[in-house]
Amino acid sequence: MYGLIGRMIAAEGRREELMTILRDSATQRMPGCLSYVIARCVEHPDGIWVTEVWDTSESHKASLDLIAVQDAIARARPLIAGFDNRFETEPVGGIGL
Amino acid sequence: MYGLIGRMIAAEGRREELMTILRDSATQRMPGCLSYVIARCVEHPDGIWVTEVWDTSESHKASLDLIAVQDAIARARPLIAGFDNRFETEPVGGIGL
Numbered sequence: 329m330y331g332l333i334g335r336m337i338a339a340e341g342r343r344e345e346l347m348t349i350l351r352d353s354a355t356q357r358m359p360g361c362l363s364y365v366i367a368r369c370v371e372h373p374d375g376i377w378v379t380e381v382w383d384t385s386e387s388h389k390a391s392l393d394l395i396a397v398q399d400a401i402a403r404a405r406p407l408i409a410g411f412d413n414r415f416e417t418e419p420v421g422g423i424g425l
Numbered sequence: 426m427y428g429l430i431g432r433m434i435a436a437e438g439r440r441e442e443l444m445t446i447l448r449d450s451a452t453q454r455m456p457g458c459l460s461y462v463i464a465r466c467v468e469h470p471d472g473i474w475v476t477e478v479w480d481t482s483e484s485h486k487a488s489l490d491l492i493a494v495q496d497a498i499a500r501a502r503p504l505i506a507g508f509d510n511r512f513e514t515e516p517v518g519g520i521g522l
Contacts, residue, residue, distance in 0.1 A: 331464045351518045362520075363521030365516050365519040367426075367514035367516040368516075377512065379430065417465060418465040420448060422462040423451050
């Protein structure tokens with residue numbers, strides 16, 4: 329499995345709007361996506377954590393070409409101030425996969 | 426929902442052993458646990474990411490009193506060198522919850 333853990337920082341005051349776009353895009357069908365969780369960061373008023381698990385890194389890469397995902401990226405971009413944490417992982421198991 | 430994203434650092438060379446303990450404990454029944462993913466950190470040879478989603482923070486707290494979890498904590502403790510990242514989150518949705 330392939331995983332990503334990342335925190336993005338929304339433009340000031342735009343976190344809820346940005347999370348809605350992310351959440352809507354995550355309900356689309358994304359082949360190979362086992363888990364995709366969008367969460368407010370408690371310690372940062374503009375922080376959003378996205379934690380992802382895919383069957384392979386290739387499935388993740390391929391998802392970036394999906395029209396629904398490209399559309400979400402285009403709508404999200406103006407609301408993103410930056411990314412300040414990004415970790416690649418190799419998930420081994422657990423609950424909810 | 427209530428979430429935790431944390432990285433623990435295994436004692437040198439003990440990562441796989443520690444992950445097995447975590448994974449076994451996560452297959453036990455934990456009321457209110459919606460997602461619990463154990464993953465190797467790619468950038469740190471001893472790093473393990475644990476990402477958790479619970480219905481409420483109370484369910485998470487209550488899980489720490491479960492006998493299976495207490496047993497796992499006791500077995501895991503000697504294999505843990507430390508924790509170097511810990512973020513509380515408020516998950517709002519996504520895939521795999």
